[in-house]
Amino acid sequence: MGAEAAAAALGPDVPALVGRLNAAARSWHPGAEITAVRELPGGESSLTFLASVDAAPHDRIVVKVAPAGLPARRNRNMLRQARLLAGLGPAGTVPVPLLLFAEDGTDGPLFAMSHCEGSALEPNVDDAEEGLPGPGVLGARAFSAARALAALHRTELTAPWWAEEEPVSLGAEITRWEKALRTLPADFGLAWADCGERLRATEPVPVVPCLTHGDFRLGNMLCRGTEVTAVIDWEIWSRGDPRVDLAWFVLSLDGDHPAAVRSAPGLPGTDALLREYAEAYGEDVGEMAWFLALALFKLTATTGLIAKHALKRGDTAAWGVRMLPRLPAALAKARLLLDEL
Template sequence: MTHQAVSVETTDADPVLGARVRAALAAPDAGPLTVLEGGRSGLTYVLRDGGSGFVVKAVPPGRPARGRHDVLRQSHVLSALAGHGLPVPAVLAREDDEPAWFAMELADGEAVEPVLDVDTALSPELARERTTRAARVLGALHAVPRDRLADGLRAAGGVVPDPAGPRDELLRWEQTMQAVPTELVPGAAELLEALHAEVPEPVASVLVHGDFRLGNLLCSGTRPTALVDWEIWGIGDPRIDLGWFGVFTDGSLFPGVGRVVPGLPTEDELGELYREAGGVHPTTAWFRALARMKMAAIMGHNLRRHREGRHHDPVQEQLPPTISALISSAHALLRGGTP
């Protein structure tokens, strides 16, 4: 998947927003505001001005600025991370007048998930190097001092959220899992019970991305250029990000929809790379199992929406084997066996 492909347009996809953005960026001669393919939160556009490019995220007109549509919250954390040596796009302008929006630099590169983007050509060697570098990015992200992060958030107009621990994360995704019919997620009830029985003690909280993986990290060759999609960032347990990242290195968890990529770092290797870059706490079997439950819950929810006709997508019918594999692997981890 690439975040660089844009539709070919000669007029603004949203003329009112286009005018606001050009005025704020002092770019009256910039090209049309066009939809950015691959954007998932709110409305995502691109605007080009000569050799420069801008990504614009906006709240859909008439929609509340909540959840994934709260684009200004995303802009606040990006601004707070400026100057920390991390590959995050620079925020160049924002407006809170409805509908709110912000603009950031358009980074070079592509975001490819080696295990899941099966139609994208990516050599195993390149996939391994990108995964290795991503683990180091995550370690550096979690090493950002909390006090400096808080100062940056406030300076950008944002707020510091309350920390969330392992139990909070479990309860959050348990709600998603429990909204899925039981026949779509066999073994999920027992898995949730097992997770609740062994919730680890929290450790010092850090900034967590919430969806850290290669699919959300643009790379130019082997070089990470921009960590994107900050919809669910928060302050929480660092092992949540690390456990989630690890799921996407094991193609055997995605039968029928993914592929095994030889040479990708194992979850243990990811942990070592992560700690070398400033990460402190290794992931554990519980967090790896939690991440698999989360992925199964998301896939089960998507399959339910398809079967109920709320979002027609026949590809979702390929998910049941993967959902079963994720839940079975989580059970095995909690029993101390091979995932």
């Protein structure tokens, strides 16, 4: 088992976590008391808990904790996420949970945010045992998410930490996923090197970098009815090209997505989503084939990493492992998109 997967599997000592949370919560609101904590599912780089609180403005809070024993860098840097939420809250352009408190203790950093009502659902991918919302609701959610993404990309942050954030170039995006792909076992059978080379050879002209989420999809949003109530899971936010976010988002809603188990009725097509985004953003997004190819390249890398970690812990039935046979088709589709350039 890899170090990150092992740390995440073990998790924090819950009584000790309650003690930490009580101390931190009282600095936020004197007299607050944590009465219950339970772990929430999901998350590859951090642990998430729902805590009940007495004698405080919020009776339920969500806590993000870095895995113990690992450096709090990049996607495990809880304080970096907390800082962004603190900046986005007053801006009011993107619906996000309210940051309540953060702590950088000896057992690793954590932060707490308000609990937002709503459900997170990937319409084409998730099992959806309780059934999907109706087509009209799903379509409206997708358009609401497109507008939220445009607002996110138009958000202007002025804090010193934002000015110090190094922009991520398109070349750096390719390098990141190439590095991840190189760590995958050869028996995964993923012939990806030519895709990386072709992406580099056809790299588009860059645009002014902006705030990007990094994993913007309906599964990382809370929705009530037709509206997005909160954008969550900011582990890999960066200052980068907005078209990278946009391509990842529209790919996630494509019925031909490599992970799709259905084509959910009511979801808008890629062209309709791009038009909705462009209208809200105030600019035409231009040709997106290269960015969709990059999104498929990234999908291959991230899914391969999930599969690798699952196999190391002996979980042969994990989602990433089940996805491995579909990844060559994702790379083939990326090549077809690059052929259009």
